[in-house]
Amino acid sequence: MHLAYPVVLASLLFSVGVYGVLARRNVILVLMSVELMLNAVNLNLVAFDAWLRDSLHAGQALTLFTITIAAAEIGLGLAIVLLLFRARGTADVDRVTALGDPSESVAEEAPAGAEALKGQAAA
Numbered sequence: 001m002h003l004a005y006p007v008v009l010a011s012l013l014f015s016v017g018v019y020g021v022l023a024r025r026n027v028i029l030v031l032m033s034v035e036l037m038l039n040a041v042n043l044n045l046v047a048f049d050a051w052l053r054d055s056l057h058a059g060q061a062l063t064l065f066t067i068t069i070a071a072a073e074i075g076l077g078l079a080i081v082l083l084l085f086r087a088r089g090t091a092d093v094d095r096v097t098a099l100g101d102p103s104e105s106v107a108e109e110a111p112a113g114a115e116a117l118k119g120q121a122a123a
Helices: 004-023 027-052 058-088 114-122
Strands: none
């Protein structure tokens, strides 16, 4: 088998993953797109390892390591998404960009020094 076939497939997978990260607004779909990009990298690692015929099989070892890290990443990412959904009621990327308490509005918050200035003006 030629090296071009897995490399083209990996580049297509990576391109679809990049499109998913840039175009999707749901956090879960963004996480799935990141996993798709990681799988494209894994495919490249295995393909080049087979092409080079390395006796140590470093590409396959790195792929197993990457799969382990990706499993931990998706577990942690889904836990964060679950907590975010419970706190905010949405998993939309555009609606969860602001940090802080979801019940408070950013426009209603006073600047940090406003209370001190009011106290000095009254004295």
